[in-house]
Amino acid sequence: xxxxxxxxxxxxxxxxxxxxxxxxxxxxxxxxxxxxxxxxxxxxxxxxxxxxxxxxxxxxxxxxxxxxxxxxxxxxxxxxxxxxxxxxxxxxxxxxxxxxxxxxxxxxxxxxxxxxxxxxxxxxxxxxxxxxxxxxxxxxxxxxxxxxxxxxxxxxxxxxxxxxxxxxxxxxxxxxxxxxxxxxxxxxxxxxxxxxxxxxxxxxxxxxxxxxxxxxxxxxxxxxxxxxxxxxxxxxxxxxxxxxxxxxxxxxxxxxxxxxxxxxxxxxxxxxxxxxxxxxxxxxxxxxxxxxxxxxxxxxxxxxxxxxxxxxxxxxxxxxxxxxxxxxxxxxxxxxxxxxxxxxxxxxxxxxxxxxxxxxxxxxxxxxxxxxxxxxxxxxx
Amino acid sequence: xxxxxxxxxxxxxxxxxxxxxxxxxxxxxxxxxxxxxxxxxxxxxxxxxxxxxxxxxxxxxxxxxxxxxxxxxxxxxxxxxxxxxxxxxxxxxxxxxxxxxxxxxxxxxxxxxxxxxxxxxxxxxxxxxxxxxxxxxxxxxxxxxxxxxxxxxxxxxxxxxxxxxxxxxxxxxxxxxxxxxxxxxxxxxxxxxxxxxxxxxxxxxxxxxxxxxxxxxxxxxxxxxxxxxxxxxxxxxxxxxxxxxxxxxxxxxxxxxxxxxxxxxxxxxxxxxxxxxxxxxxxxxxxxxxxxxxxxxxxxxxxxxxxxxxx
Numbered sequence: 001x002x003x004x005x006x007x008x009x010x011x012x013x014x015x016x017x018x019x020x021x022x023x024x025x026x027x028x029x030x031x032x033x034x035x036x037x038x039x040x041x042x043x044x045x046x047x048x049x050x051x052x053x054x055x056x057x058x059x060x061x062x063x064x065x066x067x068x069x070x071x072x073x074x075x076x077x078x079x080x081x082x083x084x085x086x087x088x089x090x091x092x093x094x095x096x097x098x099x100x101x102x103x104x105x106x107x108x109x110x111x112x113x114x115x116x117x118x119x120x121x122x123x124x125x126x127x128x129x130x131x132x133x134x135x136x137x138x139x140x141x142x143x144x145x146x147x148x149x150x151x152x153x154x155x156x157x158x159x160x161x162x163x164x165x166x167x168x169x170x171x172x173x174x175x176x177x178x179x180x181x182x183x184x185x186x187x188x189x190x191x192x193x194x195x196x197x198x199x200x201x202x203x204x205x206x207x208x209x210x211x212x213x214x215x216x217x218x219x220x221x222x223x224x225x226x227x228x229x230x231x232x233x234x235x236x237x238x239x240x241x242x243x244x245x246x247x248x249x250x251x252x253x254x255x256x257x258x259x260x261x262x263x264x265x266x267x268x269x270x271x272x273x274x275x276x277x278x279x280x281x282x283x284x285x286x287x288x289x290x291x292x293x294x295x296x297x298x299x300x301x302x303x304x305x306x307x308x309x310x311x312x313x314x315x316x317x318x319x320x321x322x323x324x325x326x327x328x329x330x331x332x333x334x335x336x337x338x339x340x341x342x343x344x345x346x347x348x349x350x351x352x353x354x355x356x357x358x359x360x361x362x363x364x365x366x367x368x369x370x371x372x373x374x375x376x377x378x379x380x381x
Numbered sequence: 382x383x384x385x386x387x388x389x390x391x392x393x394x395x396x397x398x399x400x401x402x403x404x405x406x407x408x409x410x411x412x413x414x415x416x417x418x419x420x421x422x423x424x425x426x427x428x429x430x431x432x433x434x435x436x437x438x439x440x441x442x443x444x445x446x447x448x449x450x451x452x453x454x455x456x457x458x459x460x461x462x463x464x465x466x467x468x469x470x471x472x473x474x475x476x477x478x479x480x481x482x483x484x485x486x487x488x489x490x491x492x493x494x495x496x497x498x499x500x501x502x503x504x505x506x507x508x509x510x511x512x513x514x515x516x517x518x519x520x521x522x523x524x525x526x527x528x529x530x531x532x533x534x535x536x537x538x539x540x541x542x543x544x545x546x547x548x549x550x551x552x553x554x555x556x557x558x559x560x561x562x563x564x565x566x567x568x569x570x571x572x573x574x575x576x577x578x579x580x581x582x583x584x585x586x587x588x589x590x591x592x593x594x595x596x597x598x599x600x601x602x603x604x605x606x607x608x609x610x611x612x613x614x615x616x617x618x619x620x621x622x623x624x625x626x627x628x629x630x631x632x633x634x635x636x637x638x639x640x641x642x643x644x645x646x647x648x649x650x651x652x653x654x655x656x657x658x659x660x661x662x663x664x665x666x667x668x669x670x671x672x673x674x675x676x677x678x679x680x681x682x683x684x685x686x687x688x689x690x691x692x
Contacts, residue, residue, distance in 0.1 A: 216467030
C-alpha cells in the first residue's frame, strides 16, 4: 500500500505541476454548467410582444384588443400593415393579430372569422395567445347564441360579461422541465470531461512506456499491478473531485433544480468514474502508442457522448439512435437521473446501476487480459 | 560469494531465439563486462536478470535467490542504469532520485540523506533543485546513475551508460564506477566502447547471436588468439581497396576498415606482409604508415564474431 501511495503522490505532483492541467481537470466540468445556463437559464418570465392591426371600428373588436392588453406577460403594440412583415421578420414582434373589417360582424353571426394570426416563431409562441383569444371569442359567440337573436338581450349579456368581476386565484406550478434540461446538459458535459480525464491519466502509462521510465519503475520492487492500480486511483480521485465540484457548483452556486439528491448523484457519477477508468485502461491496453491511445480515446468519447444524448434530450433522437444509445454507459447514467427526477427511488433503479457496474467490469477484464499479454519490452524499444 | 548465477538461460520471442542457453557466474566485487554487437542478446539478458522479462528456459539467481520467485528481494538488491534515460523532466534532480529511492522503501531522513549522498556521488548536489530539461546529456546520464544507486544496491547493471556524452562526463562516470566497485558494489557493464571495457572490467563475456562465445579476463580472451598479430596500415585513400582480395592472402584471418586504416589480423609465422603491400601497390594505394600491433579486445571481438563492435 505504501508503494501505491508513493506512486500516487508522484503522479499527482507531475500532473498538477502544470497549471494548465488544474484548469483542464477542474475548470472543464464547470463549462457544462455555463453552457446549460446560457441555453436554458434566461428563458423565465418572457413577455410576448403582440402586434395588433385593428381594421374594425365596432365594439367587439375594440374589446378584444382590450382583452389582449390585459393578459399577463403580453405586451400589445398597435402597428400598421406596412411595417408588419418587417417587425415580424426582425423579431421585434413575436406575432401579430389582424382583425378584419367584418370581424365583429362574424362574431355576432356566431361564426368567428376575419381574424388572422401572423408569426414565424411557431406554435411555441402563438399557442398561448391563440388559446386565450379563441376562448374569449367562443364566450362572446356563446352569448350571441344564448340571446336567441335578440339584440337587446345580447347587449345586456355582453355588457355584464365585460364588467364581470371574477375572483381569480392563481396557483403557479413549478416548471421542472428547465431544471431537467439543465441537469442533462451539465451532467452530459461532465460525463465527457470525465472520460477525457480518465483517458489522459491512462495515457500516462503509454507515455512512460515510450520514454522508458515504465521499465525503470518495474525493475524496482513495484510490480505492474501496483503501478496500474496507482494510476487508476489518481484517475478516480480526480474524477470524484470533478463530480463533487460540479454538483456543488450546480446545486449551491447556480441553483440548478436537479430534483435528485446530492448524494444519489455523487454515487451514480462515481460509478461512472469507475466505468471511465476501465474504458480508458482498455483503450490503452489495445493501443500501440500514446498518440494512438489518445486518438482512439477521442474517437470513442465524442461519438458515444453524442449518441448517448449527453448534449440534448434523449426523446429528440431518432428511434434507431435511441436503441444504439443503450450500448453506451453514459445513457444509463442519464436514464437513471431521469428516473430519479420522475420520483423513482434509488434502490428501485438497481438494474441501471448493475448495468453500469457490468460495463466497468467488462472494461477492466479486457484490460487485465490485454496487459497480461502485452508485457513485452521489445514493443517499446 | 556469487552475486549472480545464470544457468542455461534461453529467451524466445515468437520462435526467434534472443538468448540461447547461456550460463554466467559473477562474483562479488567484480566489474563484469558484457560485450556484443547490436542484436547479440545483451539487452534481453539484462532485462531477464532485472526481472523485466520471464525466461523461456533456465534460471537466474541473484544473491543465491531465484529472481522470479523472490522478485522483491532480488529487485531490492539491484540498481539499473538503463541505456535510455529514465528520468522525469517535470521533477527536479532531487525529486527524481527521491522518487526512485522511495520505491525501494526508503523514507524520512534516511531517504533525504541517501538522495543527497547519491547526488553528491555523481556531482549533481549543487543542481539538486534544477530540472533535468536544463541539463546537458552528461548530467542527465549522471542523474540516471544517481537514481539507480541511492538505495545502495549490491548489484548495479549499467547498460551503455556513456552513450552520447562528452569526454569529461564519460571520465566522471568511469571514475564513479571504480568508486562504486571499491565501495563493494558488483557491476555488470555493457558498452560499445571497447577501450572503456578494457579499462574498467575485471572479467568480460562476449555475446553473439544470443550465445556467449567467449568469457574471461582481458588477458585470457587475448590469449585465445595468441597465434595472430595485428597489422594496421594507414593509407591515403581506400576507394581502390577490395577487402575480400586481402582476405584471400595466405595467413590473413580478418580485415576491416576504420576510416583510412586497414586493420588486418594475420597468423603469426606466415610472412605475408610483402604480399599485402604488393597488393596495395598494384592498386596504386599510397601508404602513410604501417604498424604491427599486439592483439587487443577489439581484435578478439573481430576474430570471434567477424564483426566490429559498432557494426
